[in-house]
Amino acid sequence: MIDLSINGLPVSVPEGTTILDAARFAxxxxxxxxxxxxxxxxxxxxxxxxxxxxxxxxxxxxxxxxAAGMEVTTTSPTIEKLRKxxxxxxxxxxxxxxxxxxxxxxxTLQELAYFYGIRExxxxxxxxxxxxxxxxxxxxxxxxxxILCGKCVxxxxxxxxxxxxxxAYRGFNAKVCPPxxxxxxxxxxxxCVSVCPTGALTGKAWGQRGRQxxxxxxxxxxxxxxxxxxxxxxxxxxxxxxxxxxxxxxxEGWLCPKGRFGYSFINNAAxxxxxxxxxxxxxxxxxxxxxxxxxxxxxxxxxxxYGADSIAGLSSxxxxxxxxxxxxxxxxxxxxxxxxxxxxRL
Amino acid sequence: xxxxLVVRVCMGTGGIAAGGAExxxxxxxxxxSKGVTARIEKNCTMHKVGCRGxxxxxxxxxxxxxxxxxxxxxxxxxMVERIIDEHVINGKPVEEWTVPEDYHLFHxxxxxxxxxxxxxxDPEDIESYLNVKGYDALKQVVTTMSPAETIGVIRQSGLRxxxxxxxxxxxxxxICSKETSEHKYIICNADEGDPGAFMDRSVIExxxxxxxxxxxxxxxxxxxxxxxxxxxxxxxxxxxxxxxALKEARKxxxxxxxxLGTNFNFDIKIKLGAGAFVCGEETALIASIEGQxxxxxxxxxxxxxxxxxxxxxxxxxxxxxxxxxxIIRKGAEWYSxxxxxxxxxxxxxxxxxxxxxxxxxxxxMGIPLREIIYDIGGGIENDKAFKAVQxxxxxxxxxxxxxxxxxxxxxxxxxxxxxxxxxGMVVLDEGDCMVNIAKFFLQFTQSESxxxxxxxxxxxxxxxxxxxxxxSGKGREGDIELLEDLARDIKATSLCGLxxxxxxxxxxxxxxxxDEYEAHITKKKCPAGVCRDxxxxxxxxxxxxxxxxxxxxxxxxxxxxxxxxxxTIDADICVRCGACFEAxxxxxxxxx
Numbered sequence: 001m002i003d004l005s006i007n008g009l010p011v012s013v014p015e016g017t018t019i020l021d022a023a024r025f026a027x028x029x030x031x032x033x034x035x036x037x038x039x040x041x042x043x044x045x046x047x048x049x050x051x052x053x054x055x056x057x058x059x060x061x062x063x064x065x066x067a068a069g070m071e072v073t074t075t076s077p078t079i080e081k082l083r084k085x086x087x088x089x090x091x092x093x094x095x096x097x098x099x100x101x102x103x104x105x106x107x108t109l110q111e112l113a114y115f116y117g118i119r120e121x122x123x124x125x126x127x128x129x130x131x132x133x134x135x136x137x138x139x140x141x142x143x144x145x146x147i148l149c150g151k152c153v154x155x156x157x158x159x160x161x162x163x164x165x166x167x168a169y170r171g172f173n174a175k176v177c178p179p180x181x182x183x184x185x186x187x188x189x190x191x192c193v194s195v196c197p198t199g200a201l202t203g204k205a206w207g208q209r210g211r212q213x214x215x216x217x218x219x220x221x222x223x224x225x226x227x228x229x230x231x232x233x234x235x236x237x238x239x240x241x242x243x244x245x246x247x248x249x250x251x252e253g254w255l256c257p258k259g260r261f262g263y264s265f266i267n268n269a270a271x272x273x274x275x276x277x278x279x280x281x282x283x284x285x286x287x288x289x290x291x292x293x294x295x296x297x298x299x300x301x302x303x304x305x306y307g308a309d310s311i312a313g314l315s316s317x318x319x320x321x322x323x324x325x326x327x328x329x330x331x332x333x334x335x336x337x338x339x340x341x342x343x344x345r346l
Numbered sequence: 347x348x349x350x351l352v353v354r355v356c357m358g359t360g361g362i363a364a365g366g367a368e369x370x371x372x373x374x375x376x377x378x379s380k381g382v383t384a385r386i387e388k389n390c391t392m393h394k395v396g397c398r399g400x401x402x403x404x405x406x407x408x409x410x411x412x413x414x415x416x417x418x419x420x421x422x423x424x425m426v427e428r429i430i431d432e433h434v435i436n437g438k439p440v441e442e443w444t445v446p447e448d449y450h451l452f453h454x455x456x457x458x459x460x461x462x463x464x465x466x467x468d469p470e471d472i473e474s475y476l477n478v479k480g481y482d483a484l485k486q487v488v489t490t491m492s493p494a495e496t497i498g499v500i501r502q503s504g505l506r507x508x509x510x511x512x513x514x515x516x517x518x519x520x521i522c523s524k525e526t527s528e529h530k531y532i533i534c535n536a537d538e539g540d541p542g543a544f545m546d547r548s549v550i551e552x553x554x555x556x557x558x559x560x561x562x563x564x565x566x567x568x569x570x571x572x573x574x575x576x577x578x579x580x581x582x583x584x585x586x587x588x589x590x591a592l593k594e595a596r597k598x599x600x601x602x603x604x605x606l607g608t609n610f611n612f613d614i615k616i617k618l619g620a621g622a623f624v625c626g627e628e629t630a631l632i633a634s635i636e637g638q639x640x641x642x643x644x645x646x647x648x649x650x651x652x653x654x655x656x657x658x659x660x661x662x663x664x665x666x667x668x669x670x671x672x673i674i675r676k677g678a679e680w681y682s683x684x685x686x687x688x689x690x691x692x693x694x695x696x697x698x699x700x701x702x703x704x705x706x707x708x709x710x711m712g713i714p715l716r717e718i719i720y721d722i723g724g725g726i727e728n729d730k731a732f733k734a735v736q737x738x739x740x741x742x743x744x745x746x747x748x749x750x751x752x753x754x755x756x757x758x759x760x761x762x763x764x765x766x767x768x769x770g771m772v773v774l775d776e777g778d779c780m781v782n783i784a785k786f787f788l789q790f791t792q793s794e795s796x797x798x799x800x801x802x803x804x805x806x807x808x809x810x811x812x813x814x815x816x817x818s819g820k821g822r823e824g825d826i827e828l829l830e831d832l833a834r835d836i837k838a839t840s841l842c843g844l845x846x847x848x849x850x851x852x853x854x855x856x857x858x859x860x861d862e863y864e865a866h867i868t869k870k871k872c873p874a875g876v877c878r879d880x881x882x883x884x885x886x887x888x889x890x891x892x893x894x895x896x897x898x899x900x901x902x903x904x905x906x907x908x909x910x911x912x913x914t915i916d917a918d919i920c921v922r923c924g925a926c927f928e929a930x931x932x933x934x935x936x937x938x
Contacts, residue, residue, distance in 0.1 A: 043644040044798045046839045057838060063644035085835040089804040122828065125811045148797060167639060167797060170622070172807040174797025 004070040019061035019072055020048055030074050031083060031112055033090075033197050034149035035062045038252065039158055042150050046086050047112070050074045058082065084116050085123075092123045093172075094198075095144050102140075103199030105212035109147060110198075128173070137204055138188040138261045146176055146200040152192035159254060160191050188257040194244065203242060203261060210236040219246075222259040226321050227251070229259055240266050303335065312339035350389050351382070351434060352410035354466065357394035358551045359544075359583055360401035365422060369405045370394065372426035380430055393474065396552020398465025400452055400705040403445065408466075409433055417445045448724055452703050455721050457684055459692045460668045461708045464552030469587050472594040475555040481600055483674035487563050488608050493523055496567045500670065502678035504690030509535055509626075509663030510741065510767045511843075512689075512756045518660055522568040522650040525658035530570040533654065533661045534561055534614075535631060536577035536584070539623040540739030541790055543770035545694040546664035548706050550577070550584040553668070554591035558614065560667030562600060563674060565612045568660050572613060576631050579618040588616060623794035627842045628653075628661045630796065641798045642842035663768070665694055685711030689755035693766060699736075699773035700727045711755040715745060718754065719773065730775040734858070738767025740787040740794075741847035743854025744780070763854045765847075779876035780859040781866055784851045785813040791848035802845030805836040809852060818879040821867035826856060875937050881922045882938065887912035889934035896926035896935065 001012045006023050013022045018041065023030050033045035041063045049058035053071035058079060061072075073079070091113060098104045130143045150167065153176060157163045164186035168177050178184050193201045215234050222229045230249035234242035240263050247253035265271055275291035276283040286294075302311060313331040315324050324342065331340040353373050357366040373392055377383045383390055398406060403419040409429065410416075416439045418429065425443060433439045458464075468474035475481070487496050501516025522530065534557060538546040550557060561573050577585055592614055595601045603611045617635050624630045625640040632654050634640040653659025669691065673681045682690045689711040695718070698704045702724035709718060715735065719725065726732050734744040737754075743764035745752060752758050756766050774783065792806040809832060812825055833849030840846045856863060865871050872880040885896070885905075890912040897905040897913060904920040907913030915926070915935075927935045 041644070042798075043841055044800070046799050046801060046841065049839060060644055060841075064646070082835055082839050085805075085832065086800050086839060089800050089808065092808065093804050123808050123832065125808050147800075148803065150798070167641075169797070170624075171793050171795035171797050171803060174803060 002066050002068050002070075004066050004068065004072065006072045007074055013066055015065075017066050019050060019052075019059075019064050019066055019070075022066050023050075023061060023072070023074055028074055030061055031115075032062060033108055033112070033147060034151060036151050036155070036195055038247075039151060039154040039195075042154065044148065044150055045090075047083050049079060049082060051076060051079060080116075084118070087112055087116050087118055088121050088123045090147050091118055092121050092125055093127050094147070095127070101145070101199040102202045102206055102208075102211065103145075107199060108197035126172075128175075130175075134184050136184055136188060138257060139184060139190060139193055140202045140204045140207065141184065142200050142202075143175055143177070144200075145198045147198055148174055148176065149197060150176075151195040151197070152176060152201060155191045155195050156186075160187070160189055162186055162189075165192070188261065189255065190257060190260040191254055193260075194253060194255070205261065205264065206242050209239075209241040210234075215241070222255070223318065224256075224258045224262070225317050226319065226324065228320060229255055231255065231259055233263075299335065308336035309339060311335050311337055312341070313337075315340070315342045317342065317344045350410070350412055351391070352408070353377075353390075353392040354395045354408040354410070355392070356396075356398060356404055356406040356465070358397035358401070358548055360397060361404045361406065362583070364404035366394070366405045368423045369407065369421050369426060372423035373407075373430070376427050376430050377434070380435065382430065382434055393468035394470060395466060396464045396469045397548040397706055398552075399456075399461070399707060400449060400703055402704050403449065406445075409439070411437070417449065418443045419445045419449065448703065452705070452707075452722055452724065455713070455717055456708050457692050457710045458708045459672050459681070459684075460549060460556070460665055460694055461552070461706065462672070463556065464549065467553055467555075469552055469554055470590055472555060472591065472598060475553065479675060480555050480671070481559055481598070483671035484559050484562055484600060485606060487566055487674060488606055488610055493567045493569065496563060496674070497523060499674060499678045500567070503673045503681040504678075504685070504688075505666065505669055505673060505681065506689065506756065507663055508665035508669070508693065508768070510738065510765065512766065515662065515666055518650060518662075519564060519567050522658045522660045525651060527657050529572065529655070529657045530568055531654045531657060531659040532561055532565045532568060532570040532573045533628075533631065533635070533659060534573065534575040534577075534664060534667055535626060535628065535661050536575055536581075536664045537619045537623075537626040537631060538578065538581075538664070538768065539626050539794075540741075540768055540770045541787075542698045542772050543696045543739055543768055545696050545706065545769045547581050547584050549664050549668050549694070550581070550588055554584075554588045555595065556668040556671055557588075557664055558591055558595050559600070560662075560670035561614060562605070562612060563670050564660060564662060564667060566610055568658070570660070571611055572615070574615050574617050574635055574654070576617045576619055576625070576635060578621065580621060585616065585618065592616070622796070623790075624796045624842070624844050627844060630842070631661065632659065639796075641796045642844075644841065665769070686753065686755045686757075688757055689766075693754070693769060695769045695771045697723055697771050697773070699771075700730065700775040700778070701725075701773040702727050709754065712753045712758075714750075715752050715754055716750045718771070719750065723773065726773065726775050730777060733774045733776050733778055734780070736764075736772040736774065736783065736787075736851070737770065738765035738847075738850075739770040739772075740791045741765060741843065741850055742767045742770070743850050744774070744783070744858060746858040763850070763857055765850075777874055777876070779817075779872050779874040780855040780862050781813060781817055781872075782874075782876050784855045785810065785817055787851040788813055788848070791844060795844060795848070799839075799841040799845060801836040801839045802841065802848065805832060805840075806845070806848050808832060809836070809849060813852070816863065816866045817872070817877040819866075819870045819877075821863075821870075823867065825867055826860065826863050830856060871938065878922045881924075882917055883915050883920060883922065883924070883927060884936045885913050885915055885926075886934050886936055887914075889932055891932055891934070893931070895929045895931065899925040899929045901925065 002015050003012050011022050011026045030048045032048045034042045043060040043063040048061045050061045051073040169175050215236050218233045222231045229251040232244045233240045243263050245253045245255050274285045277286045315327045328340045355370045405421045407418045407421045463478050497519045505515045506512040536546050601613050619625050622640045625634045627642045630640045630642040649659040685691050692708050692710050694708045697707050732747050734746045736744045759766050788810040792810045795802045797803045833852050836849050837846050865873050892910040902919050902921045904916045927937050
């Protein structure tokens with residue numbers, strides 16, 4: 001363990017811990033925009049600068065490992081002035097259209113501007129202006145709001161292993177985009193959306209459906225496959241308007257495109273809500289009891305007449321492991337055949 | 347008749363641009379047609395040489411007859427025949443074409459270590475380098491010295507990194523040599539990108555083997571098994587000569603497996619940079635070699651501990667490495683006899699701007715700036731008044747005339763707010779506007795920022811915008827203070843050296859030329875008459891003869907007047923191009 005002091009407080013953390021993590025461990029707040037605990041430290045936003053005794057310039061706490069006897073100061077008039085300048089610079093190149101922004105109320109940049117009381121900006125100047133171009137149905141990219149924190153780039157590369165986006169161009173014109181600025185054409189897992197600290201990346205389906213107020217967050221399990229990712233449904237007026245996942249879940253907050261964006265079936269008018277039985281060519285609504293009785297009856301008859309091996313069962317990847325286990329058990333023990341397969345094999 | 351004859355034609359980039367290749371061909375052709383080649387056969391050598399410094403006089407040609415050297419300047423192919431007839435055949439140099447006295451003055455105050463063989467050895471022939479004891483240092487090191495002993499010599503010599511930061515080379519090597527790792531690397535940083543700098547380029551073009559030899563010695567000292575030269579693709583000649591030199595070095599067993607019969611293995615690869623200034627920053631350079639976007643990362647860990655592919659890596663500048671063979675050969679004491687207490691040895695500078703003798707110079711550390719400007723540089727072009735020297739390129743600062751007697755070394759330049767840097771030295775005269783100079787450097791750093799960190803990406807843009815409004819007459823009260831404040835914050839918070847030093851040209855020009863900034867902002871005037879938006883031209887009626895010359899050249903039709911009557915300029919139409927000012931023979935046009 002390494003012993004150091006942060007703002008005069010003794011802190012003891014394992015070797016290799018960064019100053020930022022040590023400070024958070026001691027419940028000392030340090031603002032960041034580009035840091036994500038699961039991604040490689042980046043040191044791009046420069047907000048997490050702290051003073052370390054003996055080093056003549058501020059260091060970024062997210063990239064600097066602790067050392068024995070280190071004396072760290074996380075806040076001082078000088079440090080706060082530097083942080084404010086950085087925020088002023090970011091906001092000088094930002095649309096500042098919080099009134100219509102999807103992310104308002106849940107935006108790290110907005111929150112920091114609030115804490116640092118930035119309204120007038122002495123550093124106003126040219127702002128990047130980009131046309132939106134993506135025609136995919138999942139991810140909305142508004143690059144004017146991008147602050148180049150690089151989290152989306154890192155998560156796509158380090159977590160998803162896809163590398164669909166990176167930073168192009170230099171200096172003020174630097175821009176996160178797919179190769180050759182083509183339309184985004186990836187898996188659309190939306191991991192990038194989940195880590196974006198501003199409104200630069202949002203869900204296409206989320207637009208003008210409701211922000212933070214009046215939203216109920218309901219924890220549940222994704223119904224799409226046997227992985228069983230934990231998801232949070234954002235519900236407004238009894239309608240799911242967004243899906244996210246918390247970082248402290250088994251799936252660590254990561255989701256796939258179906259789990260994150262494929263929720264429109266919930267309120268779809270064509271959604272099946274009861275079993276249907278076809279009678280004389282017409283599908284008719286039935287209760288589960290009626291449907292199951294009907295199936296048991298027909299399976300029994302088929303087995304009696306043609307034998308068990310005339311029946312085959314095909315299960316679904318959308319079922320849980322337990323359900324799939326029960327299904328093969330049913331086919332083998334109850335029906336008496338090994339004719340059982342699974343859609344994931346097809 | 348037995349005559350030793352050596353013809354050396356300057357064919358660095360400057361020499362080639364001035365027509366060096368054609369001059370070379372002319373020598374070959376005429377020496378053959380006049381039977382000289384046949385007569386003296388093997389005793390006649392003709393070869394290319396790299397830059398010898400005074401590029402402004404290219405094509406420079408040395409004719410050495412019986413060890414007596416004559417240098418000619420401004421040689422064109424048509425002049426070659428006469429030189430051969432009169433000088434080579436009849437033994438009388440063509441006096442009117444030889445270099446004048448100031449060519450020698452240019453060289454007299456210089457001390458050449460790195461450049462000692464540039465301009466005499468053939469950069470495309472290893473034999474030429476071997477003839478001047480080339481690779482002797484390598485032989486000495488690998489056969490008689492331990493890595494620790496080698497590092498000891500470099501430490502003792504006091505050699506400090508010539509790329510800009512001035513970190514002691516021996517210390518860097520020592521740290522890396524103590525790391526244990528399966529692989530270690532040595533990288534030669536040849537990504538020279540400062541505007542107006544051509545030191546590394548000239549060294550590689552003029553004597554590539556010295557750099558290679560230095561690298562091999564470095565590799566031996568730290569225990570590296572592979573090396574890279576990271577060089578700009580914009581230096582095609584340097585790349586070509588380097589490739590050729592590597593090939594020749596491999597043939598002579600200076601590179602590869604079992605170097606010079608020992609069990610030391612080492613080879614060098616070339617990695618071409620794609621034109622990003624930031625890749626001169628060592629962590630960005632490493633990212634670039636690894637195939638990543640050239641963006642710096644935070645230090646620590648420093649590359650000596652965790653560099654290329656995560657392995658201990660030493661990164662040295664071209665000039666640093668080129669010093670190494672000479673230090674080994676001539677000894678640490680010899681090297682440290684040049685320079686000051688803390689800045690040892692010599693430094694190569696690219697002397698450019700409003701200076702009479704622009705070119706490449708090598709001077710002992712601690713030489714007074716005045717000697718560089720007036721003795722070596724020959725003073726200011728067109729006898730104008732000296733205003734300042736910008737050293738260290740976009741990361742540096744300017745040194746005004748009242749500090750002309752300052753010593754040029756790491757500590758002294760830092761004390762006045764500038765840096766030695768990689769060795770750019772741009773001389774400015776009374777006709778240069780300091781706000782405009784600051785703007786020029788900011789334009790450069792702004793467009794070369796990688797965009798990773800906020801202060802550099804957006805901060806330099808805002809600094810540039812403020813400078814642009816000042817030079818266009820829209821400066822506001824408080825702009826100087828805003829510049830200073832923002833510049834300091836950018837320096838304090840930027841991730842890498844590029845952002846940390848980008849505001850230096852602004853801070854330094856404000857420090858020494860605040861009155862020029864104030865004149866732009868409050869009086870809306872550019873004292874040097876450079877910023878076009880702040881200029882106005884008027885015809886002085888009492889001097890104007892009404893010749894109409896100005897009216898004729900005015901592209902905007904802003905000048906009116908009858909013949910032989912004083913003319914007038916309509917300021918609303920005038921585009922301030924200055925054509926009238928140049929055209930008036932009577933100095934009847936006032937600019938201000």
